[in-house]
Amino acid sequence: GNSVTQMEGPVTLSEEAFLTINCTYTATGYPSLFWYVQYPGEGLQLLLKATKADDKGSNKGFEATYRKETTSFHLEKGSVQVSDSAVYFCALSPSGNTGKLIFGQGTTLQVKP
């Protein structure tokens, strides 16, 4: 079946540190891959996406590359800010007309000044 696995959190970093949040997936065919961010008390916001192998999604300094050979979509940012503190969800949408999103368990990022 389809599933997403994220690294466990919380991840605690100092401001301006480099961020990596690992995400691997299991799926048949060619799913689309997403990172969503959830700030405290709010809904999910789409951060970036990639729809085919070797695509790189990027937004607000975050980026992730769709690696089919390693079934991964790791999120990276070169220099985090306190305002990046949130929960990050990796998700996949299976190929085909399913309309479903399958989420990983979420990784909490805490950035300290």
Next chain:
Amino acid sequence: DAMVIQNPRYQVTQFGKPVTLSCSQTLNHNVMYWYQQKSSQAPKLLFHYYDKDFNNEADTPDNFQSRRPNTSFCFLDIRSPGLGDTAMYLCATSRDRRGRVSDTQYFGPGTRLTVL
């Protein structure tokens, strides 16, 4: 700005007392979704509407129902809330393109439901 709106943002209800959560959208998307997110967990899809067609997930309890009177609005009805239904409820939308459901979903801010 085009957006997904949920009301109320916070709702407290008593055990067994029916409750309705509302979602509206100005994106003119034809697909609408309801998710349940319990504390520190990932969102879990309850059901979705593809236009007027209702699609229930196999493990969604019968206690959860939904209505979509028009393109813009969708409601989540919990007929007899239990303590275990305390959660954030998220509405999302997406647009079908040429017969293929768009896989980018846009979420509302959520309604935080507490069942006492």
